[in-house]
Amino acid sequence: MTRPKIVAILGPTATGKSSLAILLAKKCGGEIISADSRQVYRGLDIATGKVTEEEMNGIPHHLLDVAHPQEQFTVADFVHLGEKAIAHILKREKVPIIAGGTGFYIEALIDGALFPHVPPNEELRAELEKLSAQELVKRLAELDATRLETVDTKNKVRLIRAIEIAETLGSVPAVARGEKYDPLRIGLDMPDDELRESIKARTEERARCGMFDEAKTLFENSLSYERMNALGLEYRILAQWLKGEISKEDALKRIAVADWQYAKRQRTWFKRDARIEWYHPNEKDAVIKRVSRFLQSTQSADSVDSME
RNA sequence: GCGUCGGUGGCAGAGUGGUCAAAUGCAGCGGACUGUAAAUCCGCCGGGCGUAGCCCUACGGGGGUUCAAAUCCCUCCCGGCGCA
Numbered sequence: 571m572t573r574p575k576i577v578a579i580l581g582p583t584a585t586g587k588s589s590l591a592i593l594l595a596k597k598c599g600g601e602i603i604s605a606d607s608r609q610v611y612r613g614l615d616i617a618t619g620k621v622t623e624e625e626m627n628g629i630p631h632h633l634l635d636v637a638h639p640q641e642q643f644t645v646a647d648f649v650h651l652g653e654k655a656i657a658h659i660l661k662r663e664k665v666p667i668i669a670g671g672t673g674f675y676i677e678a679l680i681d682g683a684l685f686p687h688v689p690p691n692e693e694l695r696a697e698l699e700k701l702s703a704q705e706l707v708k709r710l711a712e713l714d715a716t717r718l719e720t721v722d723t724k725n726k727v728r729l730i731r732a733i734e735i736a737e738t739l740g741s742v743p744a745v746a747r748g749e750k751y752d753p754l755r756i757g758l759d760m761p762d763d764e765l766r767e768s769i770k771a772r773t774e775e776r777a778r779c780g781m782f783d784e785a786k787t788l789f790e791n792s793l794s795y796e797r798m799n800a801l802g803l804e805y806r807i808l809a810q811w812l813k814g815e816i817s818k819e820d821a822l823k824r825i826a827v828a829d830w831q832y833a834k835r836q837r838t839w840f841k842r843d844a845r846i847e848w849y850h851p852n853e854k855d856a857v858i859k860r861v862s863r864f865l866q867s868t869q870s871a872d873s874v875d876s877m878e
Numbered sequence: 879g880c881g882u883c884g885g886u887g888g889c890a891g892a893g894u895g896g897u898c899a900a901a902u903g904c905a906g907c908g909g910a911c912u913g914u915a916a917a918u919c920c921g922c923c924g925g926g927c928g929u930a931g932c933c934c935u936a937c938g939g940g941g942g943u944u945c946a947a948a949u950c951c952c953u954c955c956c957g958g959c960g961c962a
Contacts, residue, residue: 608916618916646913674915685913695914703919722910725919731912745912802916827905832916838909 573752574660577861579669580605580676580840581758582833584768586851588621590758591669595629597858598865601659603632603652605670605679608801610648611639613788616781617804619772632659639793639801645678645685652679656751665865673839680755682748688735698730709733717742754864756857757846759837769829773822776804782821785812803828 577600579591591602604610608618612635620634632655637643652668652675659666668676677683698706706729710718713736721728735742760768785808788798798809804825811821840846849857 606916607914611916614916642914644913645915649913672915674911678913683912688913690913717912720912722919725911727914727918728911731914735912742912800914800917805916831905834907835915839911839915 575865576666576751576753578676578753578755582836583671583829584772585758587669587758591667592627592629594861595667598665598862600665600667601630603655603666603668604634605668605672605676607672609634610637610643613639616776616779616784645675648675649678671836680753682750684746686735686743688738691734694734695730714741755846757848758851759848760850766830770826773826777822803832
């Protein structure tokens with residue numbers, strides 16, 4: 571049985587993934603699955619750069635607005651919903667196009683990463699949170715010495731999660747990979763100065779489109795400063811503005827900086843995946859050509875193509 | 879013009895005779911990543927090199943005191959404040 575072909579458009583923020591994905595969907599009969607950890611939340615629209623109904627241009631988008639901003643959405647939710655969406659799209663004989671910048675989500679979905687079935691245990695987390703990283707290491711050592719070898723022993727988030735899994739399963743199982751799909755990974759990126767410029771322009775554009783008002787509305791709808799801080803990037807900074815700690819002007823500057831740092835983190839993540847084929851956002855035709863070749867190819871032929 | 883406080887690394891800001899290439903934060907660069915991945919975490923960060931070390935140049939400019947100065951003295955330049 572051949573695995574279904576799917577296309578992923580990924581890369582750092584502000585490189586035009588969304589619009590290229592829409593163009594691609596138009597050309598090859600696709601539907602889009604957004605892979606953005608914050609666009610899954612309702613109401614986080616302008617600051618996350620969520621595509622508007624109009625921009626969608628009739629192309630169905632999945633995994634947008636599927637969670638309440640007060641709730642915690644996780645990779646597991648993403649994979650679950652993503653697989654469902656892919657199945658539906660395939661049933662309609664359309665091409666699933668995953669588009670977004672959350673590398674962890676994309677990898678988990680595409681590579682069929684099977685995470686241990688241990689949902690977050692809030693009480694345990696709250697309790698462990700009080701401990702120092704050192705104490706957490708000690709605790710994990712008693713539970714699972716093997717996992718201890720690979721975790722970042724300074725990172726409490728990782729340690730707590732490892733302990734959480736080990737406490738319920740006895741140990742932390744290795745992540746299994748299931749080869750469910752036949753993916754083509756298209757990466758979009760550009761030179762530093764160009765990307766910085768793009769981020770800056772985009773931030774200003776969002777300010778014009780009511781980013782500040784959106785933050786205010788979210789707060790009035792009881793999205794706490796704390797939650798905004800956790801949602802990161804622009805929301806973290808917008809919360810500072812709402813609290814009166816910084817001016818709008820400062821906020822814009824800081825957002826551009828935060829986005830740039832984020833873009834670099836994304837690059838670091840994607841860099842290690844040699845299967846990604848990189849393009850400049852301008853190379854639309856080349857991407858379209860590449861994708862249609864991929865879609866027409868037979869399974870094995872494609873692995874040859876990607877060696878070029 | 880007089881008085882006064884101050885001028886420290888890209889920025890902010892400690893340090894006020896030796897342990898200082900100089901705390902800390904930010905920015906910058908690199909990296910990690912098993913259900914918070916928006917988050918979280920780590921390394922580097924005056925310059926040079928063979929980077930657990932060595933060399934050079936450094937705390938506004940110049941001069942001096944001292945075995946030794948970012949730290950004390952003199953002088954000049956610049957900024958804030960006060961008085962004229």
